Amino acid sequence: MSDHAAAVEITRLVKKFGDFTAVGGINLSIKQGEIFGILGPNGAGKTTTINMILGLLTPTSGTILINGMEMRRHGANVKSLLGLMTQETVVEGDLTARQNLRIFADLYHVPKDEVDSRIELALQEADLVDFADKQAGTFSGGMQRRLELVKSMIQQPKILVLDEPTTGLDVQNRSGMWTRIKELNRNGVTVILTTQYLEEADVLCDRIAIIDHGSIKAIGTPTELKRIVGKGRILELIAEDPAKAPAIAALLKSHFRLAAEVKGDRITTVIEENRIDILTSITGALDRKKLDVASVSLHLPTLDDVFIKLTGAGMRDTASNDAVSARSNIFRGMSGRR
Numbered sequence: 001m002s003d004h005a006a007a008v009e010i011t012r013l014v015k016k017f018g019d020f021t022a023v024g025g026i027n028l029s030i031k032q033g034e035i036f037g038i039l040g041p042n043g044a045g046k047t048t049t050i051n052m053i054l055g056l057l058t059p060t061s062g063t064i065l066i067n068g069m070e071m072r073r074h075g076a077n078v079k080s081l082l083g084l085m086t087q088e089t090v091v092e093g094d095l096t097a098r099q100n101l102r103i104f105a106d107l108y109h110v111p112k113d114e115v116d117s118r119i120e121l122a123l124q125e126a127d128l129v130d131f132a133d134k135q136a137g138t139f140s141g142g143m144q145r146r147l148e149l150v151k152s153m154i155q156q157p158k159i160l161v162l163d164e165p166t167t168g169l170d171v172q173n174r175s176g177m178w179t180r181i182k183e184l185n186r187n188g189v190t191v192i193l194t195t196q197y198l199e200e201a202d203v204l205c206d207r208i209a210i211i212d213h214g215s216i217k218a219i220g221t222p223t224e225l226k227r228i229v230g231k232g233r234i235l236e237l238i239a240e241d242p243a244k245a246p247a248i249a250a251l252l253k254s255h256f257r258l259a260a261e262v263k264g265d266r267i268t269t270v271i272e273e274n275r276i277d278i279l280t281s282i283t284g285a286l287d288r289k290k291l292d293v294a295s296v297s298l299h300l301p302t303l304d305d306v307f308i309k310l311t312g313a314g315m316r317d318t319a320s321n322d323a324v325s326a327r328s329n330i331f332r333g334m335s336g337r338r
């Protein structure tokens with residue numbers, strides 16, 4: 001083991017299920033101490049990837065080093081470094097919160113004289129002290145997720161892997177989870193999380209890999225990723241009549257030399273910071289050509305724009321009934337392979 005090694009170093013990792021390639025040769029280097037996000041839609045290969053990191057699934061090919069060590073050769077050493085919070089909540093409903101934690105402490109061979117104090121600490125961290133002796137099955141979704149989180153920390157892992165830690169949580173519980181994850185990270189834990197939520201990746205992660213159909217589309221800090229879209233601001237026009245959207249894009253190109261993308265009634269283009277004042281000229285020109293727009297808006301690039309740029313698809317194609325705002329949730333249902 002080396003202090004200088006990456007927390008996780010993934011090289012040409014492939015996982016096939018029969019003929020189907022779930023993970024198609026990815027390379028990733030996750031640094032010690034960072035919060036690293038694997039962002040992608042349903043079926044992108046997120047869970048498959050982290051299950052291989054954790055040694056729960058054998059790669060078809062490729063290598064994974066954890067702190068410079070290979071799982072195959074250093075299984076026990078590596079496993080003791082890793083904590084996992086699974087995508088599905090797996091607390092034992094008929095056991096109390098305290099009993100759930102005790103089972104995990106035993107499973108991970110927490111030293112006997114530390115078990116009680118670690119459980120007390122975990123209950124405090126999860127804000128479940130008053131519910132410690134109540135059956136976990138009676139807990140709300142948010143409480144169960146908090147119990148899951150501290151359960152995955154009971155053996156004090158150096159690297160914590162969280163598979164969609166906030167999917168299905170309401171806004172309040174979600175931001176509470178973010179605070180807890182940041183706190184763990186401040187205390188020195190490297191965090192790897194998967195998410196379908198753009199906002200979550202943006203707010204929480206130091207770096208993000210955008211993954212789709214088993215391959216990585218881009219890796220970088222949120223700021224770096226947003227630069228892929230371009231420097232400046234995104235101008236978004238919604239055409240009154242969708243049939244006229246291509247004509248609006250054509251006008252932007254011919255009159256203002258702006259390359260615009262059309263998706264349904266929506267036309268987007270990037271306007272450089274020093275050209276923002278052309279906005280009034282644009283609306284004037286559209287007016288003269290009787291190309292009516294229902295709305296005009298200007299915003300700094302978001303990860304949403306990045307995903308659209310990288311994959312040509314966006315959230316407005318899908319309806320979202322999730323508790324999370326539609327804007328932060330372009331991925332739900334996009335991939336359609338499930």
Ligand SMILES: Nc1ncnc2c1ncn2[C@@H]1O[C@H](COP(=O)(O)OP(=O)(O)OP(=O)(O)O)[C@@H](O)[C@H]1O
Nearest residue numbers: 017022040041042043044045046047048049337338
């Ligand atoms: N054991 C398996 N056998 C066959 N196909 C599988 C298996 N596990 C996963 N897959 C397929 O591999 C692809 C990637 O699945 P994976 O669970 O890694 O996606 P994900 O990004 O975690 O998606 P979600 O956001 O829905 O959890 C999917 O198309 C899935 O159906």
Ligand SMILES: [Mg+2]
Nearest residue numbers: 046047048087
């Ligand atoms: Mg998954």
